[in-house]
Amino acid sequence: MITRFLLGALLALADDPVNNQLAQDIYKQLIEINTTDSAGNTTVAARAMADRLKAAGFPDSDVQVIGPNPRKENLVARYRGTGQRKPLLLVAHLDVVEAARQDWSVDPFKFLEREGYFWGRGTTDDKAMAAVWIASFVRLRQEGYVPDRDLIIALTADEESGDYNGVQWLLANHRDLIDAEYALNEGGESQMRDGKYVLNGLQLSEKVYQSFRLEVRSAGGHSSRPVQENAIYHLAEGLARLSKFQFLARMNEGTMEYYKRMSSLTDGPAAADMRAVSKSPPDRAAVNRLSKSPRDNALLRTTCVATRLEAGHADNALPQMARAVVNCRILPGESPAEVRSTLIRVVADSKISVTAIEDAVASAPSPLNPEVMGAFERATALMWPGVPVIPVMSTGATDGLYLRNAGIPTYGVSGFFESVDDTRAHGRDERLGVKQFYEGREFLYRLVKALSS
Numbered sequence: 001m002i003t004r005f006l007l008g009a010l011l012a013l014a015d016d017p018v019n020n021q022l023a024q025d026i027y028k029q030l031i032e033i034n035t036t037d038s039a040g041n042t043t044v045a046a047r048a049m050a051d052r053l054k055a056a057g058f059p060d061s062d063v064q065v066i067g068p069n070p071r072k073e074n075l076v077a078r079y080r081g082t083g084q085r086k087p088l089l090l091v092a093h094l095d096v097v098e099a100a101r102q103d104w105s106v107d108p109f110k111f112l113e114r115e116g117y118f119w120g121r122g123t124t125d126d127k128a129m130a131a132v133w134i135a136s137f138v139r140l141r142q143e144g145y146v147p148d149r150d151l152i153i154a155l156t157a158d159e160e161s162g163d164y165n166g167v168q169w170l171l172a173n174h175r176d177l178i179d180a181e182y183a184l185n186e187g188g189e190s191q192m193r194d195g196k197y198v199l200n201g202l203q204l205s206e207k208v209y210q211s212f213r214l215e216v217r218s219a220g221g222h223s224s225r226p227v228q229e230n231a232i233y234h235l236a237e238g239l240a241r242l243s244k245f246q247f248l249a250r251m252n253e254g255t256m257e258y259y260k261r262m263s264s265l266t267d268g269p270a271a272a273d274m275r276a277v278s279k280s281p282p283d284r285a286a287v288n289r290l291s292k293s294p295r296d297n298a299l300l301r302t303t304c305v306a307t308r309l310e311a312g313h314a315d316n317a318l319p320q321m322a323r324a325v326v327n328c329r330i331l332p333g334e335s336p337a338e339v340r341s342t343l344i345r346v347v348a349d350s351k352i353s354v355t356a357i358e359d360a361v362a363s364a365p366s367p368l369n370p371e372v373m374g375a376f377e378r379a380t381a382l383m384w385p386g387v388p389v390i391p392v393m394s395t396g397a398t399d400g401l402y403l404r405n406a407g408i409p410t411y412g413v414s415g416f417f418e419s420v421d422d423t424r425a426h427g428r429d430e431r432l433g434v435k436q437f438y439e440g441r442e443f444l445y446r447l448v449k450a451l452s453s
């Protein structure tokens, strides 16, 4: 009886028609405002959310829509607390990846509920989270909740692409408006496999994206009279040396904890290897065995891989130029300059120039904050008993890196469980389970409350 009662109480958490409807209405509104870089407008979405907060009783002075471009404005809203502690920042991006109607089986900018899913561009990335932050503010205010710190929402532009990244702009121009002890952002991984919830990941860090151009020039000439000096051979031999090279495996606090926890969820010899790499220093043989998996390899070390190649100008001419792009994903805490020096050493040919293609933004890992970890674990246990919490490092990137660099530790969270074999963010027919949206709504609401009382 007791078990049944408890089960009923747990199921009831997400079974809250009033709050589900509120969150869903906001979600629908956001999905139906096109916020792509090409034709969309984040200002319209930011204003719509500002109107909702003002209607819920937030004073105009605490709700601002600001930005450097009339089509790319951001929303910043503050929920006043007692000020006992530094604020908590809640971030989500308003912009979405392009979506062409002819590529989709449904209209990407029409919110649709079908087959147990909510469909539309941004349903997972990142409008579920944006909607839930707004819905949580409205709900907390209706409840008369007074947090022990200010809560700040920042819904921002140009995370995916475009020239007006909202997080960067706010940090540079209105740091005071978003300054916080730490932030919650996208980037967490709530994973489902065959309909079963397998883990709730808390993201502490991200790898850094940096591409390098490797280039060789030579004199060229007629291909009927080859000479020793050949740009293609220089580059090919340098790339062959790079293909045999591996960066040193390096663990950080988050990846050590990741392997420690994953070892108890894994069977067979891999479990022992995960335990062995979660020690300092990590066991070399275990690192080598784990590195055979591309995912583990990417978690254990910086990687650099040739992704493009281009050379020569005619079938019957000696090449005057050979060029490759090498794309690196750098572990947080390692510097792009260091990686460049390593590439120069490894290709070992002074004829091959190595140039960074873009300015990489380094990103230090967020500390394993016991308050955040504890609240995240408790909220997970309450919503989804038995689902393990795992700290994760993303091998891709979010706006969290700018916040971390600015000294605001950032934790990637989700709570919207998605099947790992069917992730559609950035792709066609993006959708999120109706049940998973409602659960995520309750989870994030509870998390925010736990971290502010």
Ligand SMILES: [Zn+2]
Pocket (backbone or CB within 6 Å): 093, 125, 126, 159, 186
């Ligand atoms: Zn995103």
